[in-house]
Amino acid sequence: MSPNAYVLLGAVLFGIGAAGLLIRRSPLVMFMCIELMLNAVNVTFVAFSKMLNDVGGQVVVFFVLVVAAAEVVVGLGIIVAVMRRRSGISADDLSLMKG
Amino acid sequence: MFATSLVQTLTFAIAAMICVTGALGVVALRNPVHNALSLVATLFGVAVLFIAQEAYFLAAIQVIVYAGAIVVLFLFVIMLLGVDRAESFAAERHPLGLAVGGILGGGVMVLAAVTLFAGVDTATGRRSTVGALAPSDDLNRIGRALFTEYAFAFELTSLLLTIAVLGAVLLSRRASGPPIDLDEFPAEEPDADAEEVEA
Structure with a gap:
């Protein structure tokens, strides 16, 4: 398969994730959409890594995975902390956090 | 030669279909548990695509870390908070968000289509600076790059x-203290x- 197909797929996944991030209002689902976008970028990185025959792309995917894990841990911690005080909260209510 | 290419194309088509279906499920389904399971489908599809591109180590990491740990964490939080019921999707449908989301998502896809039809062979023109790929030795190569470069x-x-x-x-x-208003x-x-x- 040519890298073009992978790049196209990555862009489609990124587009779906970005649209979902803006459309959905549940913080949990928004986080899942962010994971989608990160995965789309990973697909693109691996495709370019193969195309350029460079291991650097795969190393970057490794770093993206670490960042995604850290982001999920902190994000879910925030969601749990907020939801414990007030359940059924949406992202619109969370705008109060922006000091 | 033709058979190999056919298998590759079929693998890509099936994995891509799983990815896109899962992604649409994440965005469109109303139950958070269904969203998380759709995310698993997408992550597995991406892992298959990694294998198809000979990134075996990343495929294993993808399944272990993403599907194994992150999605379980999501499901754990969903169950902990008791939000595993369908939300009213209509209530959270904001016209502005829908418009911006649609424009952004569509724009990215158009950009991708331009890339596809332009038929560029190399995106940057740069060549390997870190080290060449070696499908049978990718863990070694990644480790070496990780701890040097x-x-x-x-x-x-x-x-x-x-x-x-x-x-x-x-x-x-x-x-400590009572829940605040x-x-x-x-x-x-x-x-x-x-x-x-x-x-």
């Missing part, structure tokens, strides 16, 4: 993980807490 970034990663763990512990500590925001104490965590 990217050693500083690797150390920063460990710092990031430490901060994330500390932040998660701080955030999930049960705050949202209308009273911003109160003094929760704000000070939030500042501290952010810093």
